[in-house]
Amino acid sequence: MPHIARIVVAAAVFMMVSTASAWGQSAQDEAVERAAAGDAAYQAGDLDTAIAEYRTAFELYPDPAFAFNLGGLCNQVEDWACAHRYFSAYVDLYPGADDAEAIRDYTRELMDQMNVEMATVRATSTPPGATVYLIDGDEEIDMGTTPLRTWVEPGSVVFEFRREGYEPARVALRAVRGARLSPRAELEAIPEPDPVEELPVVIVNPPEQSVVPDPIEEPSGLGVRRIAGIGVAAAGVVTAVSGAVLWAGGQSAESDHNDLSADLQSGAAAATAVNFNRLEELHDQAENRTAVGNILVPVGAALAVGGAVLAILPDKKDRNETTGSAVVTPDGFQVRVSTRF
Numbered sequence: 001m002p003h004i005a006r007i008v009v010a011a012a013v014f015m016m017v018s019t020a021s022a023w024g025q026s027a028q029d030e031a032v033e034r035a036a037a038g039d040a041a042y043q044a045g046d047l048d049t050a051i052a053e054y055r056t057a058f059e060l061y062p063d064p065a066f067a068f069n070l071g072g073l074c075n076q077v078e079d080w081a082c083a084h085r086y087f088s089a090y091v092d093l094y095p096g097a098d099d100a101e102a103i104r105d106y107t108r109e110l111m112d113q114m115n116v117e118m119a120t121v122r123a124t125s126t127p128p129g130a131t132v133y134l135i136d137g138d139e140e141i142d143m144g145t146t147p148l149r150t151w152v153e154p155g156s157v158v159f160e161f162r163r164e165g166y167e168p169a170r171v172a173l174r175a176v177r178g179a180r181l182s183p184r185a186e187l188e189a190i191p192e193p194d195p196v197e198e199l200p201v202v203i204v205n206p207p208e209q210s211v212v213p214d215p216i217e218e219p220s221g222l223g224v225r226r227i228a229g230i231g232v233a234a235a236g237v238v239t240a241v242s243g244a245v246l247w248a249g250g251q252s253a254e255s256d257h258n259d260l261s262a263d264l265q266s267g268a269a270a271a272t273a274v275n276f277n278r279l280e281e282l283h284d285q286a287e288n289r290t291a292v293g294n295i296l297v298p299v300g301a302a303l304a305v306g307g308a309v310l311a312i313l314p315d316k317k318d319r320n321e322t323t324g325s326a327v328v329t330p331d332g333f334q335v336r337v338s339t340r341f
Contacts, residue, residue: 034279038069047077055142058086064094071103081118081151084110084145118151119175123159125185130163132183135170153182161185229310236303239296247293254286 025033038053051073058066067090074082087107091100114120123132125146132148134141135158143150146161154177162168166187173181260279263269 003178019071028061028063031057031063031066034060035066035069037228038073052079058089062089062093064090066095068103068118080110080114080293081143084114085150114151116178118153118177119157119179120179121148121150121152121159121175121183123148123150123161123183125169125187127162127163127166127187130161130166130187133160133162134158136162139250143145157181159183159185159267161187163187165190225313226311229312231307233304233307235309236300236305236307238300239303240298240300243293243296243298243300245293246289247297250286250289250291250293253282253289257282257286 035056038050038057041047041049041053051070054066054070054073057063058070061301067086071083071087071090072257074080074086077241084107087103087110091097091103091107094100105110123143123149125132128146130146132143132146132150134143140160143159152175154175156172157174157175159171160168161171166189168189171183171185171186175181206318255285257279260269260275262283264275264279266270284331
């Protein structure tokens with residue numbers, strides 16, 4: 001195999017360069033970027049990184065150039081199973097290639113040698129299509145999908161079968177040179193989550209909303225309350241003035257009564273029936289007018305104040321209570337005005 005390996009590696013270098021330049025910016029940009037990273041790693045002598053980058057590129061887009069480069073890289077690190085896998089993929093994807101027959105001959109030579117020096121693996125699974133990984137410590141090597149034929153070095157080997165929607169399964173075997181291993185996995189489907197019970201949708205019509213009419217605005221102007229307030233205030237003023245006039249008249253009558261009484265006592269006025277009647281009349285006028293005046297003045301004042309409040313306050317229905325009162329007491333009078341907003 002050494003002479004074939006040199007031919008393959010030389011071709012791989014050519015294919016790496018041509019692939020990166022041929023694809024350019026295409027629908028497979030990510031695959032091309034990973035292949036370019038593989039080229040750079042190869043040029044730097046980091047073959048493991050180059051193989052990893054080209055594996056990713058081939059998984060993203062199975063181009064025959066990627067498969068050829070992978071076969072050459074695996075051949076160079078003497079991973080014969082990997083080289084056989086990707087060289088076989090290359091001729092399957094590009095059967096008309098000029099070097100297709102030479103590559104087929106090489107894969108047959110690889111297979112004959114691996115059958116002797118390595119253990120042959122034929123992996124199957126139910127259902128098929130599971131990816132088989134060779135577990136080597138923390139490293140996981142993608143060997144292909146079932147049904148799968150590959151080769152492993154002698155020793156203890158662990159295969160893990162994975163397929164989307166199924167629980168992974170592992171098979172541990174002892175590989176012997178020239179032996180045939182047949183790992184098989186019965187994959188168990190991951191239980192579907194219990195379906196969510198769909199409750200019927202009940203559309204409840206919202207209750208009809210009562211329409212509240214817009215408040216009726218009172219016509220612009222003074223307004224009923226203000227007019228009433230002005231009227232009450234005016235009546236109060238008239239009442240108070242009337243009371244004051246009567247009270248003043250009572251005081252005048254009392255003064256005349258006192259003067260006449262003094263004249264009668266001093267003899268300045270004749271003690272006649274007319275004067276005595278006049279004296280009694282003045283006394284009655286003084287008492288009556290003063291008493292009525294004392295009542296009308298505070299009542300009129302209270303009405304005037306209450307009416308003024310009604311006329312001043314805004315004419316709104318939420319501010320609708322103003323009361324006034326006047327109380328006559330032996331010591332005078334009290335005026336009370338209360339307003340609720």
